[in-house]
Amino acid sequence: MSAQPYSLLIKHILKMPIAQASRREIVYRGDRRFTYPQFVERVNRLGGVLAGLGAAMGSRIAVMDWDSHRYLEAYFAVPMSGAVLMMVNIRLSPDQIAYTIDHSGAEILFVNSDFLPVLSAIRDRLPRLRAIVLMTDEASPPDLPEGFAGEYEALLAQVPAEHDFPDFDENTQATTFYTTGTTGLPKGVMFSHRQLVLHTMVIMATMAMAGLNGRISREDVYMPLTPMFHVHAWGFPYAATMMGMQQVYVGRFLPDVVCRLLRTERVTVSHCVPTIMHMILTAPAAKDIDLTGWRVIIGGSALPRALCEAGLARGLDIYAAYGMSETCPILTMTQLRGDILDAAENRNEAEVAIRISAGLPATLVELRVVDDAMNDVPRDGKSVGEVVARSPFLTPGYAGNPEASDALWRGGWLHTGDIGTLDADGYLRIVDRVKDVIKTGGEWISSIGIEDIILTHPGVAEAAVVGVPDERWGERPVAFVVLKQNAAQDEEAIRSHVRARADLGEISRYAVPDRIVIVEALDKTSVGKLDKKTMRIRATETSPHAVA
Amino acid sequence: MSAQPYSLLIKHILKMPIAQASRREIVYRGDRRFTYPQFVERVNRLGGVLAGLGAAMGSRIAVMDWDSHRYLEAYFAVPMSGAVLMMVNIRLSPDQIAYTIDHSGAEILFVNSDFLPVLSAIRDRLPRLRAIVLMTDEASPPDLPEGFAGEYEALLAQVPAEHDFPDFDENTQATTFYTTGTTGLPKGVMFSHRQLVLHTMVIMATMAMAGLNGRISREDVYMPLTPMFHVHAWGFPYAATMMGMQQVYVGRFLPDVVCRLLRTERVTVSHCVPTIMHMILTAPAAKDIDLTGWRVIIGGSALPRALCEAGLARGLDIYAAYGMSETCPILTMTQLRGDILDAAENRNEAEVAIRISAGLPATLVELRVVDDAMNDVPRDGKSVGEVVARSPFLTPGYAGNPEASDALWRGGWLHTGDIGTLDADGYLRIVDRVKDVIKTGGEWISSIGIEDIILTHPGVAEAAVVGVPDERWGERPVAFVVLKQNAAQDEEAIRSHVRARADLGEISRYAVPDRIVIVEALDKTSVGKLDKKTMRIRATETSPHAVA
Known part of the structure; x- marks a missing residue:
């Protein structure tokens, strides 16, 4: 055969905007433009x-x-x-x-x-x-x-x-x-040229499918609000560069700088964790900015319903994606579908439910939700199990840690450690972390579901629910809550708010937290996610009924 | 490493709509629906x-x-x-x-x-x-x-x-x-699983970039008007299936059936050669159909300016793509860009010029325009040379024909046999076929450029220009013309029409055809392309000054 073999190398991503000679810019904090x-x-x-x-x-x-x-x-x-x-x-x-x-x-x-x-x-x-x-x-x-x-x-x-950059094997x-x-020491994940090129193509191909929300194109202005050290800023900078998009980088994350750049650079596409979005939507500097049409992908943690609705009220196209450090990271992305919305009884409600789900598998991503024996659980939107995945861009393991690598890939599928459910249309909802899940009286409780309800209380700014050991029930839910400024400190009112929803049958009665703990701020990990591990320890230490 | 290796196999394209459980249909002639x-x-x-x-x-x-x-x-x-x-x-x-x-x-x-x-x-x-x-x-x-x-x-x-479909190597x-x-016998090209999966991803990723024209999504209704035996119907059925789109297949191509399906199935995306688009736009059955918003990719031959303008006048989003059997086939696709249109003096004119160009290289496609020594010619939109390509989805050669394979891949690049020019923004224009090009008095003439002018004459339905040997000038252009119904047969009026444009300086004076030959129909190849090889023979045989 006479062909020149063609490897999937990162340099081929960069050849596209050269070939296409984008007239757009790479902007740093608004000061430096390239x-x-x-x-x-x-x-x-x-x-x-x-x-x-x-x-x-x-x-x-x-x-x-x-x-x-x-x-x-x-x-x-x-x-x-x-x-x-x-x-x-x-x-x-x-x-x-x-x-x-x-x-x-x-x-x-x-x-x-x-x-x-x-x-x-x-x-x-x-x-x-x-x-x-x-x-x-x-x-x-x-x-x-x-x-x-x-x-x-x-x-x-x-x-x-x-x-001259060299040619080499795509792996x-x-x-x-x-x-x-x-648990344990930080673990090193690794990705190859082939994996990053395919991940870039998958982001673009998946977004090409979007008809009703989250459409992007070369005309957009992209500003990541996820640290670039965190899973390649979710891979989007590679895709933005391949498209020759206008790109804006914020430097050290300061809400005032972010708000200024949003306005002066006319940013149209971003992605961030819920905490950052919450910060922007409540920042005084953002009050007078027209955010209409700003498309924001929320990842890292589930998109709380209240945050989604607050974003929609400001005119944002806000929706969730799901993945992890081990997966490059995109596994799923939320896309509205006409075939589903047209058939829905309440279109608005169906839309929000989709936006806050984890979404549909991205192209080339195979997802299953399995029980302990690796059998698929029914795709009914109710049955839960662990989310496992295959795709061309998952880390082959952890550097120098064969034991953890084997655990990650047991049965030939990457184990996300997340508990989820797939519905008949293929949408994934994450119910909880394997290790965070609350099991009380032999039944699973979704801490996210309770958090969503607490967040609809008018005095609540942030909420996190964890399970603490309980002699009688195995575990019981405890809620940590940050109040809005000037909100009355009334734990019982919040509990009643949740109980009222349980009375309506929306959640089980045993899902009503035994305790509401009002705090100044929620514990967060280094990447801004809720640190439930720390909260669980905190809740256990202060529990009147703690298991010794 | 503990990971399951993940090959790029065609079965992985099909897993997406299964996973996503599209509620759309595959429709055959409107009669059968799956x-x-x-x-x-x-x-x-x-x-x-x-x-x-x-x-x-x-x-x-x-x-x-x-x-x-x-x-x-x-x-x-x-x-x-x-x-x-x-x-x-x-x-x-x-x-x-x-x-x-x-x-x-x-x-x-x-x-x-x-x-x-x-x-x-x-x-x-x-x-x-x-x-x-x-x-x-x-x-x-x-x-x-x-x-x-x-x-x-x-x-x-x-x-x-x-x-159970087996797993195997992606190559x-x-x-x-x-x-x-x-020349010679038909030559067999070949494509691997890896190539077809990547081509599918490239179609989707490239279309994701489109901001101002040619946007597609899972909400679209797709109806190919290119035969499926012809380069995988340009690869779009794989992409449409991956997106879970509504798909409509027309069976034997009959204009009345096509027009009926356009209307009843509310088709939004198609692709075809210029001849088919011409046929539909002039079909009596299509007169009363609202074609507004129908996105049509034109390939196989260049998109004539007159056809593009006729399509735009009917509300179509009509634009060109370029490729060949050897390239799977997509090499380039036309996309409007805000950065260029905003800077244009005449936005409408700039838009049409882009729509009828071959377009921008698709993602992962490297294009060069080179001289005989494989040196790049300047990217000035004027300098011409042969278009050569590299990408992950080009045929490795011709089956059982090492000689032709070596010629196709000489210098490590696939030779398209097309003469083109790249401009500073990265857009490719195809000027002619290597073998069709007209060289008169030592200067190149673009037969497509002359055809475009002839097609603006109110009496002309179709036109093709070829070069015939000429003792004095090497070659001279001859135009074959099909008249519109009831148009007067006046060769000299058509020549004057072209000469007037030469007088305006739009084309060289030596590009005005010596002869206009009015015919009932243009010679076409089996796939509906202009058969210039046959026309050149026909013109040479009838030339009064033919070289013996």
Whole structure:
């Protein structure tokens, strides 16, 4: 055969906007703007810098930065060089940051000057690190700390504008980052060029199907509100670049900056966790911004009904997606379907129910909901089981941890650890985490369902429900609640609110929490998710009926 | 590593609508309607029938049918069985049909009863064929001809509704069909599972980018007007199935049937060659149909400006795509871009110019326009050269023809044989075929450009320009013209019409054809393209100044 074999490499994503010569820009905080040709040149120059620093096939290159054009440059130049991009979770503790950088085997580190204090505290625990590059937003960078290889912009300026990136096997590893599980040390996941190219295509192909909500196109202005160290900002920067979209990066997440950029850059597409959306919708700076038509994908945690309705009331096209660090991450995305809405008794209600579900499997994603013996549970929207998946872009395992890898992939399917249910139309609803699930009197309770009800109480801003051990029932639900400003502190009123819904038959009577605990703020993990592990400990410690 | 490897197999396309349980239908001529679950069951049954007939990995299974649900079932069940689907071009001569079926090595043939006369004429030249299945639209099928294995529906009914399709390497061949080149015997191209899955994803991902024209979604009603034997109906049936779209298949192409289905099935998306679109726009039955919003992709030949404008005037979203049998076929697709239109002096004019260009490279398609030494010509929208391509879904070569394969892939790029030009925004315009190009007095002439001008003459229905040998100038252009009904036969008026545009400087004076030949119909190839090879012979034979 005479054909040139064609591998799925990340450099082929970047060839598209070059070929199409987008006239759009990559914007950083509104201050710095790059055309696509300039961006491509900077990726080339970063390739030259990496080569100069001795990066080779398989070298681990770590990055510690806020969301930025620089991070996007690293998304491309590092894997295109055959090296592996290690995205450091800057919200972890210094101990964990040291562990993850060292465990990844990183040789070179690109670090934002904001993180120099953390770095100096852990530098002596990173013996494998042999070159550090300083990144800074300052016009005149500070004096280079001792032992640094150079400053990012200065290094880029010293190398040629052209750079030849090599060809190699599409199964070459491209990225790695660490997920903080409920137990043990952070675990390293890994994704190959083939996986990231296919994930990019799957995001685009899946969004092509959207007819009634969540439509995107090359005309959009994209601004991620998910950290770029977190599962490749859900993979969207690769898709946005392939489409030649206008892209806006916010730097350190500050609500005022985000609100300003939303307005001045006319952002049309974003994605974030519920907490961030809640923050924006309640930020004084956002009050006067017209958010109509802003399409926002909510992930990381379930989209609470109250938040969805608040977003819809502001004119947002807000909807959920579902995935995890191990899955690149997109597994499902919520899309309204005319065939379903047309048949619904109450179209608005059906629409909200779809928007807050986890959605439909993305293209090339196979999902099952199974019992302990890996048998499918009925697709009736009621029967629950663990969500397991297959697709071309799931992590093959955890770095250096065969035991956890085997557990993740037992039976040949990736186990999400989430409890869900599929309905006859193929929509997935996540009911709970395997480890968070509340089982009381032998029956499952969906903590998300109770949270949704509590959130409809007019005085409640945020809510989280966890199960605590109980001698009689096995477990009992406890709700942590953050009140709205000026709301009366009345736990019993909230309990009555939930009980009234149980009286209506919407939830079981045994799902009404025994205790409502009013707190200043909910415990969150480093990536802004509800930290139910900590809350469960807190609830157990304060329980009058705790199991010893 | 603990992961289940995940191959790109055609069965994974079909898993999506199952998982998503589309409530849409597959419709055949408006008479027969299948839900997606029924369709999936029929694919399973066809898998059982193929197994019963002894089809194995690599078996060649040929199909002779009009566009139908049956063909769609074969698109899936044959490759999913590990066999190779051979799509017979029913418009070829009986000799060529015999040659292509035999050359492909087909063992089993599925044949529509309409083609029984052709089959009986060539049956003795198909010694490798060991089983024939009859397909028919009749409620009660005719008596089974001697030597047939059975009738399609009867065979489907005899096997179980469930069928396990095997797993295998994604590079396994899935399809083959024959392209009739300008010289020699038909040549067999071939595509693998990986290639067809990626092509499907690329169609969807590319269409996801469309913001201003050509948007599709799962809400659309799809009706191909391209034969399904012709490059997988350009690959769209796979994408439509993956999206769970409503799909309509027209059977034998009859303008009245097409017009009826357009109306009754509320079709929103189609694709066809210019000839078919011309036929529909001028069909009496289409006069009273509201075609507003019908999105039609024109391929196979360039989209003439006059046809584009006629379509726009009827409210169509009409635009061009470009590819060939060797390329699966999508290489480029026309998409309007706000960044370009906003900057244009005349927005309407800029829009039409984009719609009739070949468009932008699809995702994962690399295009170059090169000179004879394979150097890129400038991207200035003027410099011309041959269009060459790389992508993951180009045929690796021609079956059993290493010489032609090497020529196709010389220099590691697939040579399209088309002369084109890329502009600074990445849009491709096809100027001519390498072999059709007119070179007069040392200068290239675009025959398409002259055709476009002739077509703006009020009396002209169709036009084709070819070059004929000329002692003085090397070649000179000759135009073949089909007049509109009742138009006066006035060759000189048409020549003056072209000359007036040359006087305005729009084209060179030497591009004005020496002769206008008025004909009843233009020569067409079996797939409805202009047959310039035949026209050139015809023009040369009748030329008063022909080179001996």
